[in-house]
Amino acid sequence: MAVAVGRPSNEELRNLSLSGHVGFDSLPDQLVNKSTSQGFCFNILCVGETGIGKSTLMDTLFNTKFESDPATHNEPGVRLKARSYELQESNVRLKLTIVDTVGFGDQINKDDSYKPIVEYIDAQFEAYLQEELKIKRSLFNYHDTRIHACLYFIAPTGHSLKSLDLVTMKKLDSKVNIIPIIAKADTIAKNELHKFKSKIMSELVSNGVQIYQFPTDEETVAEINATMSVHLPFAVVGSTEEVKIGNKMAKARQYPWGVVQVENENHCDFVKLREMLIRVNMEDLREQTHTRHYELYRRCKLEEMGFKDTDPDSKPFSLQETYEAKRNEFLGELQKKEEEMRQMFVMRVKEKEAELKEAEKELHEKFDLLKRTHQEEKKKVEDKKKELEEEVSNFQKKKAAAQLLQSQAQQSGAQQTKKDKDKKNASFT
Amino acid sequence: MSKGLPEARTDTAMSELVPEPRPKPAVPMKPVSINSNLLGYIGIDTIIEQMRKKTMKTGFDFNIMVVGQSGLGKSTLVNTLFKSQVSRKASSWNREEKIPKTVEIKAIGHVIEEGGVKMKLTVIDTPGFGDQINNENCWEPIEKYINEQYEKFLKEEVNIARKKRIPDTRVHCCLYFISPTGHSLRPLDLEFMKHLSKVVNIIPVIAKADTMTLEEKSEFKQRVRKELEVNGIEFYPQKEFDEDLEDKTENDKIRQESMPFAVVGSDKEYQVNGKRVLGRKTPWGIIEVENLHHCEFALLRDFVIRTHLQDLKEVTHNIHYETYRAKRLNDNGGLPPGEGLLGTVLPPVPATPCPTAE
Numbered sequence: 001m002a003v004a005v006g007r008p009s010n011e012e013l014r015n016l017s018l019s020g021h022v023g024f025d026s027l028p029d030q031l032v033n034k035s036t037s038q039g040f041c042f043n044i045l046c047v048g049e050t051g052i053g054k055s056t057l058m059d060t061l062f063n064t065k066f067e068s069d070p071a072t073h074n075e076p077g078v079r080l081k082a083r084s085y086e087l088q089e090s091n092v093r094l095k096l097t098i099v100d101t102v103g104f105g106d107q108i109n110k111d112d113s114y115k116p117i118v119e120y121i122d123a124q125f126e127a128y129l130q131e132e133l134k135i136k137r138s139l140f141n142y143h144d145t146r147i148h149a150c151l152y153f154i155a156p157t158g159h160s161l162k163s164l165d166l167v168t169m170k171k172l173d174s175k176v177n178i179i180p181i182i183a184k185a186d187t188i189a190k191n192e193l194h195k196f197k198s199k200i201m202s203e204l205v206s207n208g209v210q211i212y213q214f215p216t217d218e219e220t221v222a223e224i225n226a227t228m229s230v231h232l233p234f235a236v237v238g239s240t241e242e243v244k245i246g247n248k249m250a251k252a253r254q255y256p257w258g259v260v261q262v263e264n265e266n267h268c269d270f271v272k273l274r275e276m277l278i279r280v281n282m283e284d285l286r287e288q289t290h291t292r293h294y295e296l297y298r299r300c301k302l303e304e305m306g307f308k309d310t311d312p313d314s315k316p317f318s319l320q321e322t323y324e325a326k327r328n329e330f331l332g333e334l335q336k337k338e339e340e341m342r343q344m345f346v347m348r349v350k351e352k353e354a355e356l357k358e359a360e361k362e363l364h365e366k367f368d369l370l371k372r373t374h375q376e377e378k379k380k381v382e383d384k385k386k387e388l389e390e391e392v393s394n395f396q397k398k399k400a401a402a403q404l405l406q407s408q409a410q411q412s413g414a415q416q417t418k419k420d421k422d423k424k425n426a427s428f429t
Numbered sequence: 430m431s432k433g434l435p436e437a438r439t440d441t442a443m444s445e446l447v448p449e450p451r452p453k454p455a456v457p458m459k460p461v462s463i464n465s466n467l468l469g470y471i472g473i474d475t476i477i478e479q480m481r482k483k484t485m486k487t488g489f490d491f492n493i494m495v496v497g498q499s500g501l502g503k504s505t506l507v508n509t510l511f512k513s514q515v516s517r518k519a520s521s522w523n524r525e526e527k528i529p530k531t532v533e534i535k536a537i538g539h540v541i542e543e544g545g546v547k548m549k550l551t552v553i554d555t556p557g558f559g560d561q562i563n564n565e566n567c568w569e570p571i572e573k574y575i576n577e578q579y580e581k582f583l584k585e586e587v588n589i590a591r592k593k594r595i596p597d598t599r600v601h602c603c604l605y606f607i608s609p610t611g612h613s614l615r616p617l618d619l620e621f622m623k624h625l626s627k628v629v630n631i632i633p634v635i636a637k638a639d640t641m642t643l644e645e646k647s648e649f650k651q652r653v654r655k656e657l658e659v660n661g662i663e664f665y666p667q668k669e670f671d672e673d674l675e676d677k678t679e680n681d682k683i684r685q686e687s688m689p690f691a692v693v694g695s696d697k698e699y700q701v702n703g704k705r706v707l708g709r710k711t712p713w714g715i716i717e718v719e720n721l722h723h724c725e726f727a728l729l730r731d732f733v734i735r736t737h738l739q740d741l742k743e744v745t746h747n748i749h750y751e752t753y754r755a756k757r758l759n760d761n762g763g764l765p766p767g768e769g770l771l772g773t774v775l776p777p778v779p780a781t782p783c784p785t786a787e
Contacts, residue, residue: 016513016539020707023735025544027489028481030739040476063471092474135758140747218486279472283479291593302589 039093041144042282043124045176046098047117047168048153049105050075052183057151057238058098060251060262061274062087065240066098075103078116082145097145105164114168121147121175125297132298146294148285149212149277150176153183154233158192160199169209175293177212177285179277180204185235185268186253186260193235200233214276215284228276234269237262488547490597491738492536492578494629495552496571496621497606498559501636506604506694507552509707509718510730514696515539515552532557532570536598553600559617568621575600575629579753599750601741602665602733603629606636607653607689611645614656622662628749630665630741632733633657638691638724639709639716646691653689664688666737670744683732690732693724 046054050071059065066085082099099120104113124146131142152169154161172178180200182188188196204211211232214225239262243252251262262270277285495503507515515537538551553574558567578599585595603625607618622631633653638646657664666684671677695718698705707718718726733741 014539016511016515016541018512018541018543020512022510022512022541022543023730024489024491024541024548024738025546026735027546027548027738028484030736031484032477032481034739034743035480036477061471087471087473089471089473092477094473094476135755137751140743218482220482274472279475280479282473282476283483287483295591299589 036091036093038141039095041095041097042286043097043099043145043147043149045080045101045117045121045147045150046153047101047104047150047172048183049155050103052153052155053238054100054151054153054183056240057153057181057183057236059240060238060270061277062096071102073103073106075106077107078103078113080116080120095143099147110164113164114171117168118171118175121172122297125175125294126301128294129298129301146289147176148282148289150178151277152178152180154180154200156182156184156187156196156235158188158196160196161203166203166207166209169204169211170207173210174296177288177293178209179212179273180233181269181273182233182235184237186237186255188235197231197233197235212285212288214281221280224275224280228272231269231272234273234276236270236273237268238270485545485547487594488549490549490551491742492551492553492598492600492602493733494555494571494575494600494603495606496555496558496603497636498608499556501606501608502694503554503604503606503636505696506606506634506636506692506726508696509694509726510734511541511550513539513541515550532567534570534574551598564617567617568624571621572625572628575625576753579750580757582750583754583757599745600629601745603631605631605633607633609635609637609640609649609691611641611649613652619656619660619662622657622664623660626662626664628753630667630744630749631662632665632729633689634729635689635691637693639693639711641691650689650691654685665741665744667744670748687725687728687732690725690729692726692729693718694726 044058046058048054050073055066055070062085064085064087066083079102080099081102082097084095084097087094087096101117104117107113128142128144128146131137131139150172152165152172154165169178169180182193182196182200185193214221214229216222216225237253237260239251239253239260241251241253242249243254243259243261245252245259245261250264253260253262261267265271493507495507497503533556535554535556536551537554538549541548541550555571558571561567582595582597582599585591605618605622607614622633625631635641635646635649635653641649663669666680668680668684671680693709693716695707695709695716697707697709699708699710699715701708701715701717706715706720709716709718717723721727
């Protein structure tokens with residue numbers, strides 16, 4: 001008989017001091033080594049109009065030419081295109097997936113533009129949930145496709161957010177970490193940029209859009225995150241072409257009036273974006289996705305399916321039992337439906353049978369009728385035939401008689417003529 | 430005649446149970462491998478540092494269980510391992526306390542910190558194990574305790590609104606103390622390890638190794654290893670969980686040469702050669718605990734704490750716990766093993782997925 005004795009709660013845990021080096025300070029290294037050997041996943045979703053510079057920015061961020069053909073403006077609807085890449089830096093392997101919204105903002109009617117995006121995000125959560133719920137699951141080497149960061153590209157109008165932007169961001173803010181950025185920032189002058197940024201931020205706040213908050217709870221990153229947050233949304237310029245500046249080659253865009261350097265913090269906020277997105281908060285983005293957005297999705301999904309947490313002191317596996325109950329209910333319904341269908345089927349069969357019998361009867365009757373008619377006709381024909389034969393025989397008789405008469409008549413005529421002749425002759429003599 | 434029906438039936442049924450199946454998302458192409466070293470520094474490798482910071486902030490849990498007959502030096506060894514008084518030694522108990530009539534499970538938690546890393550260490554003691562005259566089934570309370578911890582974790586997992594960090598009370602490591610008879614394993618030892626090696630990571634240690642000479646030690650170890658193998662007892666690190674060749678060669682070396690570790694424990698310090706070392710003072714000399722020539726304590730410590738601690742936790746989580754979960758789901762719901770029914774809910778997974786850890 002086991003007696004669990006003295007399991008103190010958290011507050012009662014004694015803090016012990018160590019009298020020597022134990023060695024578990026290598027624990028984070030052990031953990032990190034394991035993760036390094038498995039590789040990391042990071043998935044970015046880029047939402048923005050066609051031609052706003054999404055692909056170029058991705059190329060610039062990751063120092064690579066991801067192959068993609070620019071999309072046309074003729075897409076009938078919004079669709080998402082996902083591409084995966086494996087990047088390696090020193091001993092870190094990153095499985096990067098970039099999801100693009102093709103055709104966003106091109107339609108005349110943009111009511112449903114946000115729907116494919118929301119569906120895609122939900123589908124990734126769903127896939128993870130399904131894996132979690134399996135009996136035999138392997139979560140530790142599951143390829144995580146959930147979106148960790150959503151870069152929302154705002155068009156550099158200089159005025160304010162478009163209503164499409166507000167609507168889309170509102171729909172996405174509870175599902176994904178949104179980082180708004182101003183694209184093609186080299187079209188805005190510096191003074192306008194400041195006004196534009198504050199206008200955007202106030203609009204987001206007044207519409208209750210929850211964008212991603214850079215974490216400020218840990219001392220090492222709190223400071224840098226706080227200073228960077230002030231510059232949201234980051235005004236970025238992307239370029240993969242290099243221009244000679246001074247004696248170095250740098251990524252830049254060359255204009256007749258000057259050169260916009262991508263990595264110059266006076267020119268644009270690209271460096272800030274790269275810092276925040278990759279070098280400081282990548283892990284936090286992943287964690288937020290898992291602990292906040294995914295849990296919310298999971299909770300909603302389970303509640304939707306009718307499961308609830310029961311009181312803590314109720315029977316264990318409330319979920320399992322609810323499931324059982326539901327399953328039995330479902331099976332019962334299934335059986336009922338089966339019965340109904342079977343009965344209906346039987347009824348129909350009977351009907352059809354009756355119909356067919358009717359038809360058969362009719363057919364028989366018709367057949368009889370025909371037969372009778374046929375027989376009658378036959379009889380009539382026979383009768384007529386007999387009549388005909390009679391007539392024919394009569395005719396033959398008559399003919400024969402007539403012939404006889406004729407021949408008699410001829411004979412008598414001949415005799416008569418002879419007689420006459422003789423008489424005549426006699427008279428002469 | 431009724432051939433057309435069943436399909437129609439399941440379709441309506443499935444659509445009732447599952448909401449409209451979402452359109453299949455754009456499937457990513459096969460990943461293209463790009464070596465970014467050539468094109469300029471991006472900063473991806475900073476994720477290691479980011480991760481490290483996060484894990485240090487959340488801290489770690491570690492639960493270690495010690496099993497063995499009383500008097501084998503379990504508490505002393507645990508104290509030596511963690512260089513602090515984590516266990517109250519039996520000898521310091523009130524003399525009037527008798528040996529418990531049944532196996533008790535005593536779990537005591539502490540928080541220790543080193544180098545900025547906070548660890549919540551729980552030592553689970555099993556007084557009364559193997560001490561009765563009739564020791565039949567004395568491993569059952571222990572097995573029950575271990576399964577209870579799995580059950581607790583599973584229940585938390587199953588919740589709809591779950592905690593951010595599910596408290597982990599599962600036993601990560603079980604040190605089994607073998608009496609240094611010099612002959613072979615006792616039937617009780619074999620029985621215990623046979624039953625428990627399937628549910629928990631067992632690390633056998635030879636206690637009070639200072640009673641054996643070097644030759645006796647190596648012979649005994651060989652015999653023990655052979656016996657364990659003959660009886661099919663898979664102790665940690667289990668062969669079947671070696672992930673790659675590197676792991677395999679490293680673990681093979683440990684399995685075939687070092688284990689079971691022959692240890693000596695002590696929490697008293699003595700002066701040897703001008704240094705203060707932990708040791709046991711005897712008329713014929715001082716046995717230094719951390720001296721590799723004297724005993725293998727340092728090997729055990731390095732193995733459990735400095736290199737394989739995270740792995741112990743992961744094997745417990747990914748393998749033992751999953752086995753328990755799968756079995757529990759199968760038994761409870763009568764659900765078919767393997768894939769759960771599409772769209773129906775089965776108790777979900779712990780809130781600690783692969784990359785982030787506790």
